[in-house]
Amino acid sequence: MCDDFSEKPAFWHLKRVVERYPDKTAISDGSTSLSFAELLNAVQNLASAIAGSVPPGKAVGLLIGNALWYPVAMLAAMRAGRPAVPLNPRDPFQRLAAIATSARLAAIVKPGPGGPAGWPDASPLKWIDAASCMGATEGSFPALPSDPSVDAPAIVLYTSGSTGTPKGVVNSQRAILHRVQQYVDACHIGPDDVFMPLTGPATIAGCREMMTPMLCGGTLYLLDIESAGIRAARDNFKRWQVTVAYLVPALLRVLMNGAASDTFSSLRIVRVGGEKILWSDIDRLRASVPESCFVQISYSSTETTGTQWFLPRDYPEQGATVPVGFVLPGIEYTIVGEDACEVASGEEGELLIKSNYTTLGYWVDGENVPLQASSADPRLRIFATGDLVKVDDTGRMWIVGRKGRQIKINGRRVEPAELELVLRRAPQVNDAVAVVTDANELVAFVVPARAGGSEFITELRDLIRTALPPAVHPTRLHSVAEIPQLKGGKVDGVKLRDLDRALNAQNAQNAQDVRPAADPLDIAGVAAAVWERILPGKKAAGSHWDDAGGDSLKLLQFVMELETALGRELNLEAFTVGMSFADVVRAASPGQDTSKSRVDASDAKPILFIVPGSIGYGPSLAAFGAEMGTVAKVVAVRYGDLNDLLKGHDTIPLMVDAVVEQISQAQPEGNVNLIGYSLGGGVAFEAAAKLAAAGRSVTFLGILDTNIGPGRHNYRETLARTVQRIRTHRVTVDRMILRALAKLFAQFGAEAVLARGIDWLKWGALARTRFILRLELEEILRMRAFGQWLARPKPALPITATLFRCRRTGVPADLGWSAFVADLSIVPIVGGHLDMLIEPYLSHNRPLIERAFLVRGA
Template identity: 55%
Template sequence: MSPAYLQSEAVDQDLQAECRTTTLRGWSTVPEYALDEGGPVWRPYQRMGADFADIPIFDHLADVARQYPDKLAISDGADRLTYSELLRAVETLSRRLAAVVPEGQAVGILQANSVWYPVAMLASMAAGRPSVPLNIRDPGSRIIEIVNAARLGAIIGAGNGRPIDLARHVLWVDIAAGVAPDAQRASQQPPPVSVDAPAMVLYTSGSTGRPKGIVNSQRSLLWRVLQYVDACHINADDVFLPLTGPATIAGCREILAALLTGAALHLVEVEAVGLRAVRARVQAEGVTVAYLVPALLRALLTEAPADAFHSLRVARIGGEKVSWTDIALLRKAVSDQCLIQIGYSSTETTGSQWFLPADWPEQDTSVPVGRLLPGMAFAIVDEAERSVGTGESGELLIRSPYVLLGYWENGVVVPVRPDPDDPRVRIFATGDLVRLDDDGLLWVVGRKGRQIKINGRRVEPAELERVLRGAPSVADAVAIVTPEKELVAFAVPRHLAGAAFAEELRQLVRTTLPAPLRPSRLHTIAAIPRLLGGKVDLASLTQMDRSDRRTAPAAQPPAARPPPAGGEPNTRQIVQHAWMQVLNTSVAAGNWDDAGGDSLQLLHCVMAIESAIGQELGLEAFTVGMSFNEMVEAVASAQAGDRREKKQHPPVLFLFPGSVGYGPSLAAFAAAMGKVARVNPIRYPGLAAILDGHNSLSAMAAAALEQIGRAQPAGPVRLLGHSLGGAVAFEVAARLLAAGRPVRFLGILDTSLLNEPSDPWATLTRTFHRIRTNRISAHRMACRALAKITVAMGCEGYLARFLDRSAKGEFNPTSFRTKLELQEVLRARSFFQWLDAPKPALPIGGTLFRCRREGMPQALGWDSALARLDVVPINGNHIDLVVEPHLATNRPLIERAVVQTYSPAESRKREDLSST
């Protein structure tokens, strides 16, 4: 060991007996040191105190929600929760769970990687019920196996419904109903929760052949967060996007590190949205902290746009060995200021981390995993369990109060053996072979057993063997891990194997085991070779696998069809090229998983095909078990569908609402325009985002550009804005033109760039008339007056927090209406601030649909902002121009202006449809 870095501590005979280290002479204690060494400099953050891990997670969340009630907490691209909304949802669901799930019984979480997963996880902890995350992408049979093994009392599910095979006694708690206010009234306050009680049970691949439940306490989870925050200086300005499944220890750590510091947490289901969408999300949200496993890093960053990852402040890599090739790829994608943090840990324990210096020499093919973290004592021992010296390899043993509590068996914890001198301290043998160098850096050499990690997920060959041996047609089966870290299976048939034997077994594996447990190759053999003592001859099996690969006849590439007339690329050739490039093979044939492909490589392949055909593909049609021909058919079908859609559907028209937002009136208008345009409404940042600083017209334009990029990533753009929306559309047009994107139509529905003469008496008379005719209620006018006064005083944040507190989780009409009015007033203020700022003149034309405005020039100031302006007079006033009876007159005028931007054939077609 390095004496400058480590201190020795004696271990007595009783401890040696308890932890099976009969010849171990001592432990080495990791002293305290600066976790941010080589990391962020002078970045402000709230340092975690010494008692941080003594306080339950829910109490920490409540403190954060009090500090940042209206700040964005979680977003998954569809749903968003502020911190106050998150806290209410967690508190409500926790009371529901405490009322229906007996104390000590575990709760399953069957949720996608959405805003509701953290809600379910945090609510289970607040209720004092251990949570068991269930991976929704695992086969149903494996999920049911874990449900039964864990003796779950309930499962928190989503709207996709209760699994068919779920036992009747397991309560199904729909997340939507669980967070509803009614559930809060019918349930009781959960009792206080101990940070040392079981909090989370994570099932991993087990050496017995069955999934193994590893139990962690809140204390151990909080300790991981503390070390992460203090190393990376995480604060409320950070934006997280953890690119790992939530049902992992890394996913749990990333979620808690974000939500317990006030940061914004963005979640994405990588397998559902694809790599291209992940890149876009990183860039659009300005992600500052991301966690990746090396396999995903390679797929995500290869051929990435130059600035896609420049917002990253910290890129944390872990889950498996990190090569210098990975580091080179990452450094090419991120900015020079981005910190690269390498970490080593497992579901059972923390391990090591460090910030990789920019000038660190490449001493090996892989990168060291850093310095062991404080809070533990450790030993590195040989086969005889004697401590090894510096630079020598051995198994890593860890002694700490932050390692796993034990294993979850039949609904209870089977604890690991504690230190006899201190019951709070437990001992864990990692099974990892490591060495410590002269600099005190840890290097992972390999595994003591057969376990490997594939795409960051733990894999035990015994699970694959159990499934194969359970097949009626199999007499025996063995799985091995090759020197290249591939999982390869050998099966012995009971009778003469038919041609379908191997394929039947592959289908069994696909429907029973997670993707990482599916073998790269499956060989049919007459008998398992064994040594004289009866053990499996692993060397012979490895040689058989190599020989089989060398002597197998090369699969012939599928015949390429000639490209059609007109020079369109041949779909089969495109898929073939992508297949061979991603899998690094000379042929494209058979099934994807037979060829050694996994789910991440499949995403990479789909992205390569998308780039070649210039079209985004739905990922639902692509699976790891599909054949080459099926992939070609899936791509061809998507292309045909896209061509049909282009023929059947009119071009897209993006509709920018006024300060009120997209309401019923504009929705009816959009529906009426359906014959000539696919109207896509733009959504602006909500009140929470406005109060969080996204309160400018520029922020609205940025949000709109993101939505346009998703809905129409290429081609000419058509924009139509009403009131404030006209200004946002103008700003978006300027940015699109600057990016080289054509703007075919810019329509402005009664937006003025000039200050309109004000007549207070006329305004009061008009307002009284609207109240008397029930066009607007006195209640709404009172709420609006309150909002205006508050904004004028600069106290909008205080008002919003007061409204949230007064609502107390229930629906309050006054609170709801006031917040809407507050949002509208703040948006209007942003519009007036934009009017006062200088604006460039755009080199395009526009169409102004102008209502009657006394004393105002015809062009309302737009003639100086655009190269050409058409002014179309329309009926009604600023508010009711798109509602009946004025809609019947105004809609054809707007449609005609839009249709004129189409091609001649398309224009005639749409005008005919409009007239009917």
């Protein structure tokens, strides 16, 4: 890139890329894509909406996860000249609302209209719908101001603060563009490269990983790993032929441990950073990527860039950790001791960085409080990193530790003071202290205000889960009579660490390996074995995941291995870092969903039960359910697994029984609202009939493109759907082969034989085959049951139904439903049967579905 790259704003660079590659794919999430020309249009429209809603100098929040609209919104805020404050949707809303108030946000951008369900209405906010700006016509929004200065505040990233409250680090466009330039120049990144960032968008690494391909003509694929899981991430590395990846060590370990040999064969650059890197991490990485793949080690923080280098294959191991490389151009640095004087070469000290590319300062009450400037050159800002480092005689830097108590967990900065503040504010706590162990674990000690039993720790755990993101949850939480102190009154950290080791050993000794009564499939036994393999030394029975030292990345690995062990897909949304082992068993049991089993009585919105199609409650239906959360309390119902299907071919009644039982548990009384997709439309209809027979009132019955009329066996349409699934990467050739195999066995009534054979596929690459083959057989048997149900007579119901109908040819307008309900309302929607609930069609269809639901649902 040219030397003056960081002198021009990001939008200027985007326009240059559009001139060269207007029709090339810029961003995709696998189902929705934007070309560079479409990206430019979306950025301009959204920038105009932001400029019209947010006064100059005020900040705008971005409440968007690792999804297509985040990079659009980030560039749009820069173009509008409004500082953007990324907000992680997975963090507790209580914390995010506090940040919004502290940052003096004027508006928040999110996909869809209005604020999210559960958002505390503490301050007046405008909500900007990112998706609605996509189709806006020219002139719909006010004219944009001139390009802002590259030295103005652009991104404000809130990190864990040493005072106990989050702090906003202010970065300019110049600082971000400098990171992009260093990345592109060092790694020779160009239009043939493909990125798939797995780090959170509300981090500086996430901003860099998204900006880089967009500003050099590469392709950006987006995947929310916490929703999709490890298995999907691995599949997409191969499917999308990803060439450049950034991984924190904790994610690297989970992602590459046990992956197939060709999973990462397309990678040519892997950048590793975010926390200390062990030589064992490098060994695992090199065993998984091609020999031609370069491994780049980097060190940086939210406030500044730092070092990087390409690790030679023959570089000798020295100690447990890997050096972080050489200081980057454009940076001056000093290493100082406790006396603030520069240390001698090779000695340890705190790293001070002086540069024009460091943070501008910190965002306080809606304004930037500047960082200290250099007396010699006011353009240069001085940042004390707090990292203890040493530089060897070759100029390579090594990270030794931290000056303060701050740690990094899965690449996310964590200050123990934030945990302490939440605990000390609890009325049942007299005092609280958090310490960091030698194993980089966060452990908390609390002094209760009054004598209490085991429920005391449980209450505090629940408080932590509602107030803090998972990275700030303590690995262990101990109740003690007092906090040990040194003679001067300071907390005795050494004694607390010794006490933690003793209490942890005692708890392990006292742990009873008592498991719930074994079910026929021994789900509890299988789950316990996987739990104890991933969390060695931590008994599953009676434990909570976070109490046992599990974090979000290990949870993803746990769910993936549990799926493989059980041979079926699980609902990832049902698994949380705070769940107990009993919750795990329920979530893994057929027909269960702990994430939706209890409905919040304080939420005044009506309940809406979503009944899935033959493939179950997959990612697209889950995304639709999340979007419907603005108008309803959404409850996803579940079907049984392959073992239930093998009990008999007449399975629609079994599905109906499961649906009615789950409805009765979640909503024992009151009017019922149902919406079913595809096969689920038929199941919802039968469930409505059963509920009506039991005296329940069904006020809303929504049917999402379920065809029960003549012309349903349209082979041309089936072929078109298959082609579409392959074209949009929803299914691979090997999966089509396994599907054909499952169909063959089912056609000859030998599905039980195939099921027994599937159970033998448990080792190595065969485990993945077992998982996919089981899913395909389940879908085929459900569709066969649906075909048998279609052939039987159906009683008419004295209720009103709403049919949301995709455009079809050769079938009746009512898809056969008019004869079976007293009144049928037909709502045409856009998209096809497979993609009507995903973007860009969801943005058009969801308001239609919401409107129909609000008219009848109660």
